Amino acid sequence: MTAAKKAHGPVLTTRALNRASLDRQLLLRRHPMKPADAVAHLLGLQAQNVKPPYYALAARLADFAPEEYSRLMEDRELVRIVTMRSTIHAHTADDALALRGLVQPARTRELGQFRKGLVGVDLDEVAVRAKELVDAEPRTLKQLREELLKVWPEADPQAIGVAARCMLPQVQVTPRGLWRRSGQVALTSLVHWLGRDDMPPATPDATVLRYLAAFGPASVKDFQTWCGLTRMREVFERLRPGLLTFRDEKGVELFDLPDAPRPDEDTPAPARLLPEYDNLLLSHADRSRFGPSEYKGRTWDGNYAYSIFMVDGFHAGVWKLTEDKDAATVTFEAFGKLTKAQRAELESEAARLLEGPMGTGVPYDIRYAQVVGTQRTGA
Numbered sequence: 001m002t003a004a005k006k007a008h009g010p011v012l013t014t015r016a017l018n019r020a021s022l023d024r025q026l027l028l029r030r031h032p033m034k035p036a037d038a039v040a041h042l043l044g045l046q047a048q049n050v051k052p053p054y055y056a057l058a059a060r061l062a063d064f065a066p067e068e069y070s071r072l073m074e075d076r077e078l079v080r081i082v083t084m085r086s087t088i089h090a091h092t093a094d095d096a097l098a099l100r101g102l103v104q105p106a107r108t109r110e111l112g113q114f115r116k117g118l119v120g121v122d123l124d125e126v127a128v129r130a131k132e133l134v135d136a137e138p139r140t141l142k143q144l145r146e147e148l149l150k151v152w153p154e155a156d157p158q159a160i161g162v163a164a165r166c167m168l169p170q171v172q173v174t175p176r177g178l179w180r181r182s183g184q185v186a187l188t189s190l191v192h193w194l195g196r197d198d199m200p201p202a203t204p205d206a207t208v209l210r211y212l213a214a215f216g217p218a219s220v221k222d223f224q225t226w227c228g229l230t231r232m233r234e235v236f237e238r239l240r241p242g243l244l245t246f247r248d249e250k251g252v253e254l255f256d257l258p259d260a261p262r263p264d265e266d267t268p269a270p271a272r273l274l275p276e277y278d279n280l281l282l283s284h285a286d287r288s289r290f291g292p293s294e295y296k297g298r299t300w301d302g303n304y305a306y307s308i309f310m311v312d313g314f315h316a317g318v319w320k321l322t323e324d325k326d327a328a329t330v331t332f333e334a335f336g337k338l339t340k341a342q343r344a345e346l347e348s349e350a351a352r353l354l355e356g357p358m359g360t361g362v363p364y365d366i367r368y369a370q371v372v373g374t375q376r377t378g379a
Contacts, residue, residue, distance in 0.1 A: 009245040015265035017289040018313045023261045024214050025280050026060035035069045042214050044089035047080050050182045052275035053090045058358055059272045065357045066179040073177050080172040085228045093194050100169045101201025106228040107166040117156025127167035131189050138173045138186035204235045217256035221285035269313030271345035276305040291315040311342050328364040
């Protein structure tokens with residue numbers, strides 16, 4: 001019998017799921033949270049590139065100042081580290097220690113893809129050697145690989161670099177990640193950077209509850225998609241007595257916290273500009289609560305994700321900001337027709353970015369383009 005046939009509980013429509021998740025993601029209204037509190041609530045921000053965490057918080061927080069976030073990075077209260085889905089995330093220091101410990105089994109499992117390039121390599125020794133190297137001085141990945149290949153010359157260079165990343169939690173040291181002051185990627189160990197190792201791995205049970213608070217209602221597969229771990233059904237079953245259960249319109253069982261917000265599906269959702277790789281769109285197995293599945297191919301180019309904009313709570317197109325010392329341009333590329341009111345909302349969001357602390361004070365222009373299939377044309 002399938003999970004869909006076994007599932008019980010009230011049905012949550014796609015719009016109801018959309019509004020609930022947007023509320024948890026701080027996107028139905030801007031919040032007065034401090035940046036570190038928001039990062040903790042959201043269980044980290046996708047940070048493969050430097051600017052996305054800043055734009056993610058600008059979309060969610062009232063009076064967000066990028067310099068405040070930068071200070072947290074410099075003070076090592078926030079760090080950039082590989083955690084969920086083997087990607088760089090910005091986390092609070094406590095979460096960096098705890099969540100990296102939680103997902104370590106996924107990082108170890110990841111090395112199975114590189115076993116042919118790691119024949120004869122002692123992975124525990126890789127971690128020891130890598131820590132000695134990066135704690136002596138921050139090193140680029142290229143420098144770290146070159147040093148490790150002196151010990152294991154027969155290893156595949158890419159594989160030995162992945163082994164170091166997976167076996168040793170490493171952070172990207174500042175100035176990488178600072179607002180408009182970023183440098184090259186240089187690595188040191190998380191424990192060395194923080195000067196402490198006082199957080200045990202987060203427990204799966206506690207992390208499920210935090211995940212539901214930030215991304216719920218959600219299925220077991222949704223949680224596994226977010227964190228990269230497997231066989232989490234037993235965790236949800238253990239927690240079931242204290243949770244509510246629902247079904248989506250496809251019959252999939254969803255879990256949620258009893259006291260979590262589930263706004264009416266007709267609750268207004270303002271337009272929002274989100275950065276590439278925003279976790280809103282990467283943390284569920286079924287992403288239809290944020291837009292039609294056919295839009296997915298329009299928001300990615302290979303492994304590169306475009307920045308997306310939300311209209312009425314659903315992603316409705318992509319946007320791009322280009323800046324130089326004399327001018328800035330925001331280009332909206334819509335997947336369908338935008339109403340006059342929707343354009344006005346988007347333009348207000350763009351103005352908020354470019355006229356506030358996120359901007360550079362130069363004149364700016366707002367343009368529109370129409371996406372037809374995968375072809376983009378100026379408009």
